[in-house]
Structure formats: C-alpha cells, structure tokens
Amino acid sequence: MSHVLVIYTDDEPGVLTRVAMLFRRRGFNIHSLTVGPTERVHVSRMTVVVDTDEATARRAVEHLRKLVNVLEVQQLGHGRNVVRDLALLRVSTRQGRSEVLQLVQVFRANVVDIADDSVVIECTGSLGKIEALVDSLRPFGILELGRTGAVAMARGLRSEDSNRLAAVATVAPGSSGAMSV
Amino acid sequence: MDRTGAQIIWECLLREGVETVFGYPGGAILPTYDAMTEYPIRHVLVRHEQSAVHMADGFARASGRTGVVVATSGPGATNLVTGLATAMLDSIPLVAITGQVGSGLLGTDAFQEVDITGITLPITKHNYLVTRAQDIAPAIREAFAVASSGRPGPVLVDITKDAQQGRATLDWEGAAPTRHLRHIPPSPSQVDLDRALAMINAAQRPVILAGHGIQLSGARAEVLALAELAQIPFAETLLGLGAVPASHVLSLGMMGMHGESWVNQAIQEADLLIALGMRFDDRVTGRLKEYAPNALKIHVDIDASEINKLVPVDVPLGGDLKQVLQAMLPSVKAADHTPWLERIRSWRGDSAVRDIKNLPDDGHLYAAHVMHDLWKITKGEAVVVTDVGQHQMWEAQYYHHDGERSLITSGGAGTMGFALPAAIGAKLARPEAEVWVVAGDGGFQMTFAELMTAVQEGVKVNIAIINNGYLGMVRQWQALFYEGRYAATPILSPDFVKLAGAFGIHGERVEKRSDLEAAVARARQQPGTALIEFKVEQEDSVYPMVAAGAALHDMIRRPSPSPIAETGADPV
Numbered sequence A: 001m002s003h004v005l006v007i008y009t010d011d012e013p014g015v016l017t018r019v020a021m022l023f024r025r026r027g028f029n030i031h032s033l034t035v036g037p038t039e040r041v042h043v044s045r046m047t048v049v050v051d052t053d054e055a056t057a058r059r060a061v062e063h064l065r066k067l068v069n070v071l072e073v074q075q076l077g078h079g080r081n082v083v084r085d086l087a088l089l090r091v092s093t094r095q096g097r098s099e100v101l102q103l104v105q106v107f108r109a110n111v112v113d114i115a116d117d118s119v120v121i122e123c124t125g126s127l128g129k130i131e132a133l134v135d136s137l138r139p140f141g142i143l144e145l146g147r148t149g150a151v152a153m154a155r156g157l158r159s160e161d162s163n164r165l166a167a168v169a170t171v172a173p174g175s176s177g178a179m180s181v
Numbered sequence B: 001m002d003r004t005g006a007q008i009i010w011e012c013l014l015r016e017g018v019e020t021v022f023g024y025p026g027g028a029i030l031p032t033y034d035a036m037t038e039y040p041i042r043h044v045l046v047r048h049e050q051s052a053v054h055m056a057d058g059f060a061r062a063s064g065r066t067g068v069v070v071a072t073s074g075p076g077a078t079n080l081v082t083g084l085a086t087a088m089l090d091s092i093p094l095v096a097i098t099g100q101v102g103s104g105l106l107g108t109d110a111f112q113e114v115d116i117t118g119i120t121l122p123i124t125k126h127n128y129l130v131t132r133a134q135d136i137a138p139a140i141r142e143a144f145a146v147a148s149s150g151r152p153g154p155v156l157v158d159i160t161k162d163a164q165q166g167r168a169t170l171d172w173e174g175a176a177p178t179r180h181l182r183h184i185p186p187s188p189s190q191v192d193l194d195r196a197l198a199m200i201n202a203a204q205r206p207v208i209l210a211g212h213g214i215q216l217s218g219a220r221a222e223v224l225a226l227a228e229l230a231q232i233p234f235a236e237t238l239l240g241l242g243a244v245p246a247s248h249v250l251s252l253g254m255m256g257m258h259g260e261s262w263v264n265q266a267i268q269e270a271d272l273l274i275a276l277g278m279r280f281d282d283r284v285t286g287r288l289k290e291y292a293p294n295a296l297k298i299h300v301d302i303d304a305s306e307i308n309k310l311v312p313v314d315v316p317l318g319g320d321l322k323q324v325l326q327a328m329l330p331s332v333k334a335a336d337h338t339p340w341l342e343r344i345r346s347w348r349g350d351s352a353v354r355d356i357k358n359l360p361d362d363g364h365l366y367a368a369h370v371m372h373d374l375w376k377i378t379k380g381e382a383v384v385v386t387d388v389g390q391h392q393m394w395e396a397q398y399y400h401h402d403g404e405r406s407l408i409t410s411g412g413a414g415t416m417g418f419a420l421p422a423a424i425g426a427k428l429a430r431p432e433a434e435v436w437v438v439a440g441d442g443g444f445q446m447t448f449a450e451l452m453t454a455v456q457e458g459v460k461v462n463i464a465i466i467n468n469g470y471l472g473m474v475r476q477w478q479a480l481f482y483e484g485r486y487a488a489t490p491i492l493s494p495d496f497v498k499l500a501g502a503f504g505i506h507g508e509r510v511e512k513r514s515d516l517e518a519a520v521a522r523a524r525q526q527p528g529t530a531l532i533e534f535k536v537e538q539e540d541s542v543y544p545m546v547a548a549g550a551a552l553h554d555m556i557r558r559p560s561p562s563p564i565a566e567t568g569a570d571p572v
Ligand SMILES: Cc1ncc(C[n+]2csc(CCOP(=O)(O)OP(=O)(O)O)c2C)c(N)n1
Pocket: B387, B388, B389, B390, B391, B392, B413, B414, B415, B416, B417, B439, B440, B441, B442, B443, B444, B466, B468, B470, B471, B472, B473, B474
C-alpha cells in the first residue's frame, strides 16, 4: 500500500540526506521522493511516497517529526489528494510515427522534441496514467524514460487550513545560517 | 565586542552554565584550546577521546546537566563515535565540539579531514558543520537546546579552523534557539487520558513498567503517587533502577533477560501494563508474540515514535511523563490489589532462584557476594557506575538502588569500557558522592588508561574489578548456546595491584569473602582513587535468564544440582 507524505523542511544543505538516511535506517521503503522550493523562502517541500502499511507510515511520520530541520509532516489521506508525476519518454517512431502521436493525444501528453526516428514525449499525471502511457508505448520501443517522482497536495483544504500550515512552516530558523549538514 | 570564533565558543559554553569540559587537543581545534585559558572552565584531559564522551555522559547521568566534549578533527572526531552512540541509545544530553579543517579544504581529503557530521548523522540527535565565526553562537545555543529538550540526546558541532580564527560579534539574544521547539510533543488528548484512567481504575492485576524516562522527566514523585494510590506494583528496566526506590514495598525489581523471575511472571500475568518512560527493548520483552498476552497496555513516552514501535498499545499517551501523570493523578481512584500483590509475593517466595549470597564463606568468592556486601557496606548510598557484562547484571540484581541517578550504566548500547571514564565524569559532577566503578576484567582493560586522568585531575573513585578470567557474559552464552566452545573468551589480565602501583594509586586483591570488608574500608579511606581486584569464581553464570528470542516467562534457572546451593529466601 502506498502512502504519501508531505514534509516541510528548512531549505539547507544536507536536509535531504537527513530525511533519506532516516528512511534507510528505519527500513522504510521509498517509492519516490521529490524536493523543491515552496511559496515561502527558506522552506523546502518534499513529497515522499512510501510502500508500507498504515502503522509503519504513521511511525515514519513520528520519526520525521523528530528531525530538527523538519517543520511539519502531513500524511495525505487516501483518495483526497492530487498526486502528479512528470515523465519524459524518448520513443522510437520506426514502427509508425502517427500511431505514437495518436497515443500521445489520447493521453493528453505532449511531444516536445522530434528527431529522425524518435520523439520525446512529456506527460504529467497521476501515477496510474503515466504507467498506462508507458505500457501503451512500450511496443514501439521506449529508448529512454525519466520520471520525477510524485508531487502531491491534499484536495479541498480551506484557506484557513493552509494558512495554519504556513504559520507552522515559518517559525524562524534558530540559526542564522549555521549550515546543518 | 568583536571576538574570535574560538572565544565565542568558550563564551557560549560559559553562558550555557558549563563548568567542566572533557577533551583532547589537536591541530584543527588548536585555536579553541589557545583561547581556553582566558575562561574559567575546567578542562579534563583524557587519554582517549572515546573516554571523553563517556566522562561527559557520566557527568550528565549523575547530574542531569548537559555534558560537553571537545576534540580535534579526523581521528579525534572518529574516536567519539562509540561514546556518541552510547549516549544516543540511552537518551543522554551531550554537546560535542570538534575542530574541522579550514573551510577552503573541505572535501579535498585534507590532512585529518573526516566527514564527522556525515559519520555521526544516525548517532546524534542533530549535528552542525559551522564554517563562519558568526554562525558559531547560534549553532552552539541550538545544540544545547536540542540536546536537553524533548527526549535528550547527543549533538555534535563541527567547527572549521577558519571559523575558530575568524572574528564576529557575539549576538547572544539574536542566537536564541527556536527550532528545538518545533516538535515538543503535544499533551495527550483528554479522551486518551480518560481511557487510560478507566483502565487503571478497573485493573485487577496492574503492573507499572518503570523506565529511564522517569529520571529524565523528574517524575519520581508522580510515579510513586500513582503506585501508592492505586496500589500498583512496579517493575524496573535496567535504566529505571534508582529512578524509583528499590526498597519501596511496591517495587518488584528488575524485569527482562536477567530480571527476577517473579517480576517477569507478574508482567506475563498482568491485566494492565502501564509503561512509563521505557521503550520495550528486546532485552525486556523476550519474544514479542508472547509478551504480556492478557494485558491492556498504556504507554507514556515523550518520543511518540517509540509508541506502537514494537508492542501495540491500547492507549498511546505521547507527552512528558511528569505532566501526563499530573494530569491523571486527581482522577486515579484509590484501590486495593492485595490478592494480586499476595500472588506475586508467593511467586517470589517459591522461586528458588540464585540466592548465593547467603552461602557460608567456603573459600569461594562470587561476584554476587561482592555486590551484596558492597551494597551493605555503602548502605546502598553509593553512585555505582558499571561496565558491561555479567558483573553489570549482578550489580543490578544485588545492589539495591534507592537514590535517583545512583546507577550509571550503558544500557542500550552495552558499551564495554564505559565504567571508569563515566565514573570520573560522575564524580566531577557530584564531588560529594561516593562513586564506585564495577567493571569486568575485560571491559576495564579497554579504558584503564583513564586511571591516569583520575590521578592527574585528583579525582577519587573506588574501583571494583570483578576478575573472572573471562569475557564472562560471552562465555556464558557459549556455555549455554554454543556447547561450551570458549572461542576467544578466556582473557588474561595484568597484575592489577602492580598496575595500580604504576599509576600511583592504592590497589589490592581480594580472593576470600572474609577479606572483602576490610579491603573495601581501606579503599574508601584512601584520599585518591583506589582499586580492588576481586578474584571471583571463573565459570559462574548470571541467572535467571531469558534466552534471546524466548518468551519472558521462559527462564533458564541456575542448574541444579549445582555446586552452588540456592536458598530461595531473600537475605538481609
Ligand atoms: C565494546 C564492546 N565489545 C564487545 C562487547 C560484547 N560483550 C558483551 S559482555 C562481554 C564480556 C565482558 O567481559 P568482562 O568485562 O570481563 O565482564 P564479565 O562479563 O566477565 O563480568 C562482551 C565481550 C560489548 N558489549 N562491548
């Protein structure tokens, strides 16, 4: 069963190592991990998809909450999230470019590069959609596949709720620039 | 005022209330050592950096204050690793400051460059690499806050040489830490408190599991109030010994692998376990599937990740133990559990255990004798610092600790070599206390160079070496589980009396129980550190014992017939 955790952290060198190390050390199996900046300065946001049971996911949350660099951890409820992954695929067009392009349309993906005998396709969507696209294109020959891992957000949050999180996330970092590794 | 980074380090330590640090100098920390002489802080020069951490650890365990370590880069820093892991596993507040190569050389494999923040990531609560003088104060202040708040633990601050040499203004207020407050555990919900109270008030066969958290939270009075009000007996973990008094009528004794059989029995038959600041380590639960099968479980811990980790509980109470108990106590109903207490008492009487301390003095000396007699002679009032092995378990069984912070031992990590340095730290924290080292012949040989530290610093500790000629605890496992193949466990020792002489301290050897009392008296009278080597029965084992992976009630008893008779009665 996969669980989606959203982790707000200080934007400092080494924080990713701390989070990754925690997952490794406690034996939590990471399916994907993405990290990027947020609407707030000095705050990063990670989306981690873990393959585990509910109890273990909850324990992972409690462990994450012990990291000094972690501001807040949310475990997204099932079904009430937007989960998006970005994939780039280089697909051979030797067996028919038009069929490939048709599939691109069906999946509402985009062609972002065209070469002699291949195209690069960009697709954003749920994990399921991307997997379906990959499966459909496989017979044509996938020459290269790159995926970002999931970015996720809860659906239907009222603005107060998001503000509360923002408040948590902007507790001033105590060290003015002491680099945490 | 403009200061060097090195001065800022000492200024911060001073303002944090630090009076003593334990350390060892070297190139990358030299600017800091150079500035040290300007500050009224005592520096204890150790003989190995691992011992510096154990000393700071002993200092912290004895006093409740954060211990401080200073070391150089590279090998100085890597020598801290075992000590930090020891402190991490036992939740001891420490701050370790290490020198690092200049920031321009970071990542170049410079002379004595080691990625110590990388190495210590999983064995510290947090760590820092500081490369600028102005970042030193915020890092050190936060390190102290992180080390001592919530569930305590060690924190390492790695400071490059140029940061120590650079200049900055010390903005103490501006460096006030806040991030350690991010995850202070919430108080448990009223719903959970009420559920816990209902269970406590309804229980027929309750047992309190008393752990180290009682000490860390300062919750002794609240735990005793709960126990007395509702007449709930309590069993202690190794680190819980002394957190609650052993002589209390409701105290059962130590639980677990070498716990008392009646204690484990009580846990297995309980209908309610109230776990207070303990973490269901495998050494106290035995086989999890068969652990306390009939009991509802309430677990209070400040570290929410400990709750439901190994033993699923019915009521999780994340929070500071003292506060949680204070919230519950007004609603705890007075109860009478006489039948239950009687039942446990009958097991206690029936268990022809391992009571060798009443034996006539037949010329053999047993470690249990030594522990028992030491307890009597010191009236149970000494601070005992043990090493790791059989002697550690005998100490736990036969030295009954009433006072808080009176037993200092490496529980989670089981680090041999811990005792002597930790005892030196403990004595420095509590100069008025009588401090005893109880160490095996094996473990003592790991760190006995610190005898010279004790001499140089004028520290008096009393040392009992339990010499059985073996790495006894491992030999015991070989005897029980490896058909008696004693691979690499017989160990020779130097002449400990001569060794004491070489260090210029008092030393003597005891081979008969009848000589024990006088020898202990002489050691206590010595103004300086004194050492007694006790030559004990070589192949004695610690009983009872729950084999690793066996159910808690499935205890191996002292084999009978045995050269050692058992009396069953609790001697006085
Ligand atoms: C640093 C370290 N190395 C190895 C061990 C494994 N170990 C646990 S107890 C023990 C034997 C200890 O022997 P000794 O110090 O003589 O004490 P005894 O058990 O004989 O009382 C050993 C080797 C350990 N706990 N710590």
